[in-house]
């Protein structure tokens with residue numbers, strides 16, 4: 001018999017696929033051969049162009065207001081930031097790339113740093129690549145995807161700021177993005193840091209990734 005809920009009774013919430021008990025800043029990696037935390041715990045890294053909404057997504061994911069700093073001045077974070085969650089896994093905030101209003105040299109700094117990290121991360125389980133729903137993948141996005149492909153790193157896609165479009169336009173834009181990336185629509189997680197849409201879907205995907213064995217032997 002299905003259970004019935006009387007008016008005023010609260011139905012049980014669906015369980016959180018990734019309950020957050022603690023978040024600890026572990027430190028930053030500033031150079032491809034610089035300090036990085038020990039690689040005992042599984043890591044999942046987040047990548048995307050500057051201003052894509054990465055800090056906002058991370059804060060939503062861990063249900064903290066300001067784990068990652070949301071910025072109105074894109075291009076400011078140049079370090080890779082590591083956050084321990086529940087003492088059991090590590091979220092890695094990669095620097096946003098492609099900020100236009102810096103010198104060409106500065107603009108290209110992200111590449112060796114990110115590549116250095118990817119090569120020095122035996123505990124890495126995968127990457128969440130963020131894309132803005134209103135933008136086509138940039139040349140840097142495509143470089144990043146090529147790098148992930150070359151290094152054979154499992155990649156999830158999150159499409160950010162879906163609240164900026166209506167339902168139909170959002171679905172059309174996501175299908176177009178998925179097609180341009182050559183992935184199925186269902187490999188792409190629609191996300192909004194404003195409404196919280198996609199938090200649990202992303203959390204579930206991240207939780208599953210953490211449980212996979214390292215992809216490097």
Ligand SMILES: Nc1nc2c(ncn2[C@@H]2O[C@H](COP(=O)(O)OP(=O)(O)O)[C@@H](O)[C@H]2O)c(=O)[nH]1
Nearest residue numbers: 050051052053054055056070071161192193194
């Ligand atoms: N409407 C909307 N704006 C967002 C969303 N996520 C981020 N933003 C805005 O986009 C800008 C950049 O966000 P931030 O999280 O700092 O992006 P980051 O540079 O990738 O870390 C800020 O002004 C945010 O308020 C979203 O889901 N919806």
Ligand SMILES: [Mg+2]
Nearest residue numbers: 054055069071
């Ligand atoms: Mg940020």
